[in-house]
Amino acid sequence: MKYIVIGLGNYGSVLAEELTSLGHEVIGVDQDAQNVDRMKDKVATAYVVDATDEAALTVLPLQTVDVVIVAIGENFGASVRVVSLLKKNKVKHIYARALDDIHKSVLEAFSIDRVLTPEKDAACMLVRLLELNIEVESFQIDEEHFVFKFGIPRKLVGCQVNDLKEDEDFNLKLLALVRGKMVKNSLGISVLEKEVDNAFPEDYTLQAEDRLVCYGLYKDFVKFWKSIGK
Template identity: 25%
Template sequence: MARLFTEQFAFSAGDSVVVIGLGRFGSSVAQSLIRLGHDVMGIDKDAELVQRWSNALTCAVQADSTDVNVMRQLGVADFSHAIVGIGTDMSSSLMTLMTLTELEIKDIWVKAFTAEHGQIAQRIGAHHVVYPEADMGARVAHLITGRMIDFIEFDDGFAIARIHAPASTHNKTLLVSRVREHFGVTVVGIKRANEEFEHATATTLIQPGDLLVVSGLTSKIEHFAGSTEKR
């Protein structure tokens, strides 16, 4: 789950990030950001969680994230990005968000567990809202169908996916199969067994067993992935 969400974060290399809430979601995201080369301060009111992650993060602090004076003293205002990963306490999550907006953090991400939570967070000042449970549920559902091997879906319904080459494309070049015209999907590249990844061009020949990296609306990718008609 952490990899899915860190892929969404448009952070520059070396950016500093404060992660508030070191439960399952927050700690996973924090660790992933560390592996990607970011400096991460973790904040939680639970001393046990802070102790658990103190050696894994750049620094971990036990503090009340809803207190703007405490957060200012910790230097949170100097961070480029903030992620509010507080569990199921909506009040603490929103009060922490208010603190971050008062500190004028320029890029704030909030984990929301209901649509109402997300809507309020956006009105208060969250720049991005993520729904881990809902998004992961949709992701798993797509993968269970067997049509997609992996995919990332963005807020506007646009997705990038890795799929098995549909029967409709077998033994044809992309120019001949006209995937974009027929399905509204772009084939970005192909991966063939024991061969290097290849960026797709009009003359790329698709063979049975090839894996395709495609982009487009999720619904259109699903349709394309399941296409069997020999055009």
């Protein structure tokens, strides 16, 4: 995919580099020549452009990219003006960064595709990490619902899937089983081989190397996780 990232500060530069590392074409934009110079060899193209200037903004290929990301955060006025100009130029897909709830509310009024709240998201992710520990990976679907992948706690090894009662007691939907098995590779070294199974018997006996994937409310999963032990 092709992206324009407007604002090459700490957040925008990392975003641009990560997208590039994944094979996407990234055009970086900033009014600060030093920021652009720092990024010019790390992205496909980098422009010194004041994106709050409507005439200057027209030099960018706004209609030929998949997404324009406004990574400006600290300058509230500049962020809002750039988003306004992008909407005026009928850019199809716009993501924009917000630093607080007021900023987020103003950006939401433009009906853009997504408002990014990296600082808030990072704090929430840390809280979840501390609360659930590293045995749980989560993917957020909306404000309350998540998909969770978690390792089998020691006390559940040898139990059957139907012993969990995740649906009956915690309103969680079990989506998949990731079976883990230690095998020897071509060099005779033991490695963990994983196989995802979306249809498995309820009397399947859980192994230490397995992982389970479920879906539900975050608060319900916390209750479930605490009930099965860590």
